[in-house]
Amino acid sequence: MVMRKWKVEAAAVLLCFLAVVFLRGVVARRVGENGILFLDEQGDNIRESALSHRTERIDPLDHLKKYRGGFNITNKHYWSSTIFTGKFGYFIAVAWLISGLICASVLIISYTIFYFKGRSEKKRTNVSKNGYNWSLHVVALLTLLAIIASGVALKGSTGFHSRAIEIENIVVQATNNASGTISTVSESVEVLQNDTQLSQNVEDSSSLELTSRKLNHEASNIQMKAEKTLQQVTKGLDILNAVTIITVILNLLVIILLLALIPFRLCQTLCVLIILCWLITFLLWAYSGLYYFFGKFAGDICLALDEYRKSPETSTLSTILPCNNHGSAEAIFRDVGERIYDLIQQVNSNITSLSLSLSKLEYICNPFSGPPEYYYHPENCSSKTIRIGDIPKIIEKFACLGSSSGACKPGEFIPASVYGKVQLYTDSMQDILDSYPGMKSLADCKLVKDAFSDILFNHCKPLNKYVHMCWASLATLSTISVLFVLLYASEAHQKSEFLTVRSVKLHMIVTNPSQNGAEIVSKHQKQRGIVERKA
Known part of the structure; x- marks a missing residue:
């Protein structure tokens, strides 16, 4: 009895010691990593080395060698090394499950041997009379700690889920903005392309059509990939959050039920609850390792986002978000700006020529600066100018749009067909100009950088x-559950042995009633004689 109690206490102390060492080591490592995390203001070189140093981890797929490939979500060795960071939780969970199976096997074998051999009854009256031999205060304290740890776990799980969904919404919004901008430009180009007479006057009409098709394909491809990926992420986050909440609540209910069963002698119910608590503890250890991996991965992402925000060309994220064609994009936008600038300048020159014969003609706002850069600055337009999309409103009074009689009024010298083409062309050009900042932001990766900055600084x-x-x-809740299981399992084992002894004794009475009945009568007579002498 003393040896068994000593073993239980020693196991509990050892478990607490391992848990404290584990948590201290993890927190110390995390503090060190956070120290590296705040070195971003000292320069990009330090930042780059910080990310490389952070991702140096043991890779189980490479014979436990260190992974040194940096942050790369397309590399399976990065994923294996990052997932392996939760090895403490995984290993303890597996060891706990295996030890439970071994313990159950030993108990079943010992019970079978004890029952069939019919061992002599040992002195266990003190155990049965005193009931559970640990202090009720200790159990109540562990239950209180389990309730607190469960509350913190539920708060952390729901908070992690909500923040992850918010980050996902930011990515969705950025994706929709990108695909929407591309679609707007593509539709405007298609409108110009569908007008056969206008497209005949446009140079490289076939190239324009090919560009339009590529834009449509890219917009739909971005939207489709984003929706598919984010749906999977959302489903995974929902499942993880639901499973965590259910496991924590179920574990808490089992612990409370075990505490409530202390005054009662329900051995079978106690054994079922112990087995259930054992399995839940296995899941809790596995979840702690899994969430530790998520913490590592979240830290890697935040560090990589800051690196990408500062220097997309040298960032490890450039493999999936390429921004290294900045020079060619600038050349394309400069060429577009130059053509639109020259076109508007030519129109304004014609307006100047017609201003002598036609009054109330307004100049068109040229949103591009002059050569050689041709920057887009629509805010620099004068209040006396109009947008290119407002041209139809100005020339409408000169257009012969027809009437009920079909005759044109005096001063209406612009045919209706020409007016329609002008309206079509100017509306499409205005849509392209309105989408120009979005396209420029997309080409410069500013759209992505802004989304990353929002995630980095706010989430x-x-x-x-x-x-x-x-x-x-x-991890704390798992340790508490381990202590509960060990304490209750020890007492349940003692209780089952006591009941087994009684069953063996009753079995012997049934099989040999004469001998055992005589022994009972003899004991009864002795007790009666003692009582009579005392009287």
Whole structure:
């Protein structure tokens, strides 16, 4: 009895010691990484080395060698090394499950041997009378700690889920903006292309049509890939959050039920709850390792986003978000700006020539600066100028749009067909000009940088905080559950042995009633004689 109690206490102390060492080591490492995380203001070189140093991890797919490939989500070795960071939770979960199976096998074998051999009854009256031999205060304290740890775990899980969904919404919004901008330009080009007479006067009409098709394909491709990927991410986050909440709540209910069963002698119910708590503890250890991996991955992402925000060309994210064609994009936009600038300048020159014969003609705003850069600055337009899309409103009074009689009024010298083409052309040009900042932002990766900056400054710290709360509280809750299982399993084992002894004794009475009945009568007579002498 003393040896068994000593073994239980020693196992509990050892478990607490391992948990403390594990948590201290993890927190110390995390503090060190956070120290590296705040070195971003000292320069890009330090930042780059910080990310490379952070991702140096043991790779189980490469014979446990260190992975040194940096942050690269397209590399399977990066994923294996990052997932392996939660090895403490995984290993403890597997060891706990295997030890449970071994313990159950030993108990079944010992019970079978004890029952069939019919061992002599040992002195267990003190155990049965005193009931559970650990202090109720200790159990109540562990239950209180389990409730606190469960609350923190639920808070961390729901907070991590909500922050991850918010980050996903930012990515969705950026994707929609990108695809919407591309679609707007593509539709405007298609409108110009569909007008056969206008397209005949446009140089490289076939090239324009090919460009339009490519834009449509890219817009639909971006939208389709984003929706497919984000749907999978959302489904995974929802499943993880739901499974975590269900497991934590179920574990808490089992612990409370075990505490409530202390005054009762329901051995079978106690054994079922112990087995259930054992399995839940296995899941909690596995979840703690999984959330620790998520914490590592979230830290990598935040560090990589900051690196990409500062220098997209040298960032490791450039493999999936290429921004290294900045020079060619600038040349294309400069060429577009030059053509539109020259066109508007030519129109304004014609307006100057016609101003002597036609009054109330307004100049068109030229949103591009002069050569050689041709920057887009629509805010520099004078209040006396009009947008290119407003040209139909100005020339409408000179257009012969027809009447009920079909005759044109005096001063209406612009045919209706020409007016329609002008309206079509100017509306398309205005749509292209309105989409120009978005296209420029997309080509310069500013759209992506802005989304990353929003994630980095508003969501990275809360995300890391919640995921840290989650894995730490799950590890604590797992340790508490281990102590519960060991304590209750020890007492359930003692209780089952006591009941087994009684069943063996009753079995012997049934099989040999004369001998055992005589022994009972003899004991009864002795007790009666003692009572009479005392009287």
